[in-house]
Amino acid sequence: MGQILVTGGAGYIGAHTVKRLVQAGFETVVLDNLATGHRDFARFGDFIQGDVRDPAVLDSLFSSRTIDAVVHFAAASQVGESVRDPLFYYQNNVGGTITLLTAMRRHLVDTIVFSSTCAVYGPPFDGLLSENHPIAPLSPYARSKRMIEEILEDTARATGLKYIALRYFNAAGADPEAEVGERHMPETHLIPLVLQTALGQRGQLDILGDDYPTPDGTAIRDYVHVLDLADAHILALKHLRTGGDSGALNLGGGQGHSVLEVVTTAREVTGHSIPVRMAPRRAGDSTRLVGEAARARAELGWNPQYTDLHEIIATAWAWHQKEALTPSPR
Ligand SMILES: NC(=O)c1ccc[n+]([C@@H]2O[C@H](COP(=O)([O-])OP(=O)(O)OC[C@H]3O[C@@H](n4cnc5c(N)ncnc54)[C@H](O)[C@@H]3O)[C@@H](O)[C@H]2O)c1
Missing domain, CATH: 3.90.25.10 (UDP-galactose 4-epimerase, domain 1)
Incomplete structure (x- = not known):
């Protein structure tokens, strides 16, 4: 069995997911440019400092290792910053994902779990939001995530890529052993x-x-514990590995x-x-x-x-x- 490439694995949710992946017996390699991540969070499995927008870094990584699947957290994710600097958001998030998917295709890696967000949904916001709720992202950040979902959908249709886009509601909490936790700079959560x-x-x-x-x-x-989010990524990998359908799933409480x-x-x-x-x-x-996660519960067996x-x-x-x-x- 090969490794799981975790982009953005030195960030908050990525670091918790790597910890859980390693505990579950997976081998991992983190690729992170440390733009908002932390070297001391990449403490489980292998670590490479590099950028997902750099095809040379990706080629070297994919050709020197056996990568079974990718879990893709790497992104800029501050709503306010995205309103001020939308081009950076489209370049880092959308551009980075296109570069990553292109490298995966070159190296015949066909499975990806992607960090999306409940911010892809538009009004009305009163009830529980299911995956069928109207899509109408309000910020460049959220639009960058929706664009990536559409890119995944189109690529899956054209090439057989297998993907799950996990639409997180608000990630919260920390590893109860406090080995890793939440450290955003600047903090906006x-x-x-x-x-x-x-x-x-x-x-x-x-x-x-x-x-x-x-x-x-x-x-x-809707606050969802980061370890419950982490577990959903492992379930999504197993789901895709056993022939489960691709698509977008809510992770809300x-x-x-x-x-x-x-x-x-x-x-x-x-x-x-x-x-x-x-x-x-x-x-x-x-x-x-506030999200409804009936589909993640039914399709992945997710049980926060x-x-x-x-x-x-x-x-x-x-x-x-x-x-x-x-x-x-x-
Ligand atoms: N925190 C939340 O509540 C929440 C909610 C919905 C979605 N998300 C998404 O989940 C993912 C992780 O969020 P987080 O809160 O852990 O954020 P974070 O900033 O702690 O983690 C993101 C990581 O990606 C890395 N990164 C960014 N751009 C990169 C690039 N071009 N190349 C390599 N590495 C890069 C950063 O250095 C950082 O370690 C993001 O994609 C975010 O949009 C988060």
């Missing part, structure tokens, strides 16, 4: 921002919009939590007051994104283990406390 405020690393938390049409006026998201609910829960978990301040909405953000927001935040809190005590090399 809610739970780390809340916990950094609890630790006193930030004076207060800015709540980006309290005038959304939701019960408490703050935006609602089916439960929405508002920003204020997250803050209240984090106050309970941490015992800290966590001061907040109301701030304007962020361009490209939706009111409510972390269904309680307290527990998700507690794993993140353990990681952030460890980071605060022993800052890791960045």
Whole structure:
């Protein structure tokens, strides 16, 4: 059996997935340019520092190893940045994926699991979003992900590529052993921002919009534990390996939590007051994104283990406390 190539495996979700893949007996090689990833997160399996947009790096990697399949996390993923610099998003995310798929084709690797996002869905946002919900991405970041889904679909039709695009809702939490965790720089994700405020690393938390049409006026998201996401990638690889259909699948928990609910829960978990301040909405953000994952459960046998927001935040809190005590090399 060959290796699984994990692009972006030095990032948050990638590092957790590599840990789980190695625990499940897979051999892995991470390819990451460390643009937003961290060398100390690529601690399981092999690591190559390089860019998915570089065909020479990919050729050397695919010709020097036996690669069975690719798990493709590598992307830029900040909504606000994508609004300011859309060309970078299309170049890095869409361009990078085209270069990767082209190299896979040259080297006869025909299986890929891709990190997509619930941000591909458009309004209305009130119910549970299934895979049949209208597609209407609001930001260049989300559009880059949708374009890649379409590229995968077309390539599968033309060449027999086997793919699963996993539409994550909000990744959250950390490895309970705290070997890896969430470290985005700059941090834009809610739970780390809340916990950094609890630790006193930030004076207060800015709540980006309290005038959304939701019960408490703050935006609602569906938080899915990063290890449950990681496990879905392993199930997707097994599904494709055993002849399962290609397509896009939601990874959501089916439960929405508002920003204020997250803050209240984090106050309970941490015992800290966590001061907040109301701030304007962020361009490209939706009111409510809550997903239905019936298809991932039925087709992959996905069965998320972390269904309680307290527990998700507690794993993140353990990681952030460890980071605060022993800052890791960045
Ligand atoms: N975090 C979430 O809630 C969430 C939700 C939906 C989708 N996603 C997607 O999941 C994936 C992982 O997200 P994350 O939160 O772990 O982000 P992250 O920034 O921690 O990880 C992305 C990794 O990709 C690497 N990378 C970026 N461009 C690269 C390139 N051209 N070549 C090689 N490596 C490159 C970065 O250095 C980083 O290690 C991304 O594709 C993101 O769009 C994340």
